[in-house]
Amino acid sequence: MSGTEGKGVVKDSRAQPSLGTDPFEDTLQRLREAFGAGRTRPAEFRAAQLRGLGRFLREHKQRLQEALLQDLRKSAFQADLSELILCQKEVELALRNLHAWMRDQPVAKNLLTPLSSAFVRKEPFGLVLILSPWNYPVNLILMPLVGAIVAGNCVVLKPSEISQATEKVLAEVLPQYLDQSCFAVVLGGPEETGQLLKHKFDYIFFTGSPRVGKIVMAAAAQHLTPVTLELGGKNPCYVDDDCDPQTVANRVALFRYFNAGQTCVAPDYVLCSPAMQERLVPALQAAITRFYGEDPRASPDLGRIISDKHFQRLRGLLGCGRVAVGGQSEESDRYIAPTVLVDVQEAEPVMQEEIFGPILPVVTVSSLDEAVDFINRREKPLALYAFSRRSQVVSQVLARTSSGHFGGNEGFLYQTLWSMPMGGVGHSGMGRYHGKFSFDTFSNPRACLLSPAGLEKLRDLQYPPYSATKQKLVRWALASPGCTLL
Ligand code: NAD
Numbered sequence: 001m002s003g004t005e006g007k008g009v010v011k012d013s014r015a016q017p018s019l020g021t022d023p024f025e026d027t028l029q030r031l032r033e034a035f036g037a038g039r040t041r042p043a044e045f046r047a048a049q050l051r052g053l054g055r056f057l058r059e060h061k062q063r064l065q066e067a068l069l070q071d072l073r074k075s076a077f078q079a080d081l082s083e084l085i086l087c088q089k090e091v092e093l094a095l096r097n098l099h100a101w102m103r104d105q106p107v108a109k110n111l112l113t114p115l116s117s118a119f120v121r122k123e124p125f126g127l128v129l130i131l132s133p134w135n136y137p138v139n140l141i142l143m144p145l146v147g148a149i150v151a152g153n154c155v156v157l158k159p160s161e162i163s164q165a166t167e168k169v170l171a172e173v174l175p176q177y178l179d180q181s182c183f184a185v186v187l188g189g190p191e192e193t194g195q196l197l198k199h200k201f202d203y204i205f206f207t208g209s210p211r212v213g214k215i216v217m218a219a220a221a222q223h224l225t226p227v228t229l230e231l232g233g234k235n236p237c238y239v240d241d242d243c244d245p246q247t248v249a250n251r252v253a254l255f256r257y258f259n260a261g262q263t264c265v266a267p268d269y270v271l272c273s274p275a276m277q278e279r280l281v282p283a284l285q286a287a288i289t290r291f292y293g294e295d296p297r298a299s300p301d302l303g304r305i306i307s308d309k310h311f312q313r314l315r316g317l318l319g320c321g322r323v324a325v326g327g328q329s330e331e332s333d334r335y336i337a338p339t340v341l342v343d344v345q346e347a348e349p350v351m352q353e354e355i356f357g358p359i360l361p362v363v364t365v366s367s368l369d370e371a372v373d374f375i376n377r378r379e380k381p382l383a384l385y386a387f388s389r390r391s392q393v394v395s396q397v398l399a400r401t402s403s404g405h406f407g408g409n410e411g412f413l414y415q416t417l418w419s420m421p422m423g424g425v426g427h428s429g430m431g432r433y434h435g436k437f438s439f440d441t442f443s444n445p446r447a448c449l450l451s452p453a454g455l456e457k458l459r460d461l462q463y464p465p466y467s468a469t470k471q472k473l474v475r476w477a478l479a480s481p482g483c484t485l486l
Helices: 024-035 043-059 061-072 076-102 139-150 163-172 188-198 212-221 245-261 274-290 309-316 368-376 389-400 413-414 436-441 456-462 468-479
Strands: 118-125 126-129 154-158 183-185 203-207 225-231 238-239 267-274 321-325 339-342 361-363 383-388 404-407 441-452
Touching: 024 126, 024 154, 043 061, 043 076, 043 139, 061 076, 061 163, 076 139, 076 245, 076 413, 076 436, 126 139, 126 188, 126 212, 126 413, 139 154, 139 436, 154 188, 188 212, 203 212, 238 245, 238 361, 238 368, 245 274, 245 361, 267 274, 267 368, 274 321, 274 339, 274 361, 321 389, 368 389, 383 389, 389 404, 404 413, 436 441, 456 468
Parallel strands: 126 154, 126 203, 154 183, 203 225, 238 267, 238 383, 267 361, 339 361, 383 404
Antiparallel strands: 118 441, 321 339
């Protein structure tokens, strides 16, 4: 049961569930009607909602920080860095660009359409469902919400039931800052979400595991609802022999152990030669001690595992390979020490599932080719990292593999750039968001051609019967170069 009472309940202070009935129906109906009445379409309305969201983030910053501390032992600084500031910036970006993004885009024409107006109108889909996970429980629900609002949609938000403290703030406070006829926060776990997914939405935006992503996509298919799936997986990290081990260790450790490793784009495992492993392991130990001290459990900068279930799963993974660094765990506060595993076999569980915790296995390979083969034998990852002082090695890994994100001598710092699309490929997901990419995701790019009602004489060419001359002229006009001016 969630921390907030009443799963499957709409917490927007207007709707109450009645026994024996579908708890979502009334709310969804209200939102559909609001969309049908065109309430969310005007730019002023969208701007007002975005400003409301910005106020929510500012006025409840401390409450959100406390919730994140409670859920994930995330420090206030890390909460700001990875959740609150990014959301605030996303709101500001959307407000700055709202009118430009909404504007019809003129497109090239040909000589069959000289007097017509040809443009793409970005229109809202309608009723959008956003389902989010627990690891960045503010960021991963509000970032897509910004996109859905700026694109003019009505939105149902379903936060993760696992990050209970954050779920409570989102359910109790957020609706007060948004127009409740157009936006609702609903609560629930797998069962209630399954019930919710039986309804027809106009767009579903899901962030979570590939397993649940398949459930969401299957439910969406029943209504032919388009989806964005932001999923996870195992993110490889190739380390070339020609690297400074301490530099690599610092960067890998920072991004592997941030949020106690519970980051979808974190490096999941290292691929390197046995010689590099020898040099990298002590460097990782040094980086961990430098970042989190001799006793990482006492560090304010190291998070905790979200739930007992995930703690037990991760503790089980500590038995894979051989512990080279860390390996300690404490059930009472769901602590797992920043850990490095060596002598790991490909068939072991730690290399079969997404780790999603502060454990870093090192798998040895004999060459760059073997590393690339290893990566390409597996599902396409959400993120891929390559470290080398030789730029051609980084370029080769980039050229010979595929992933949603790529970092050369870098971790997931790209998450701080609104100019970068966020999203996976293949098994790690489909669709993109952040900044303008979000606006495009939540908009139907409607192809519009508006022609004069008269001037019928000019159309003669297009009507049968098609003489040889007509055919020639139509072919010529069709092939004419695009022109936006005519
Ligand atoms: P999850 O898939 O278990 O849950 C995500 C959402 O789906 C939650 O709101 C949950 O209530 C709901 N859900 C769970 N089981 C369901 C079911 N059977 N039917 C319908 N809905 C269900 O994911 P999680 O454990 O919350 O998050 C971890 C996963 O999310 C990891 O795989 C991680 O890589 C991935 N992730 C991806 C991104 C990304 O941007 N690509 C970001 C964060 C997390």
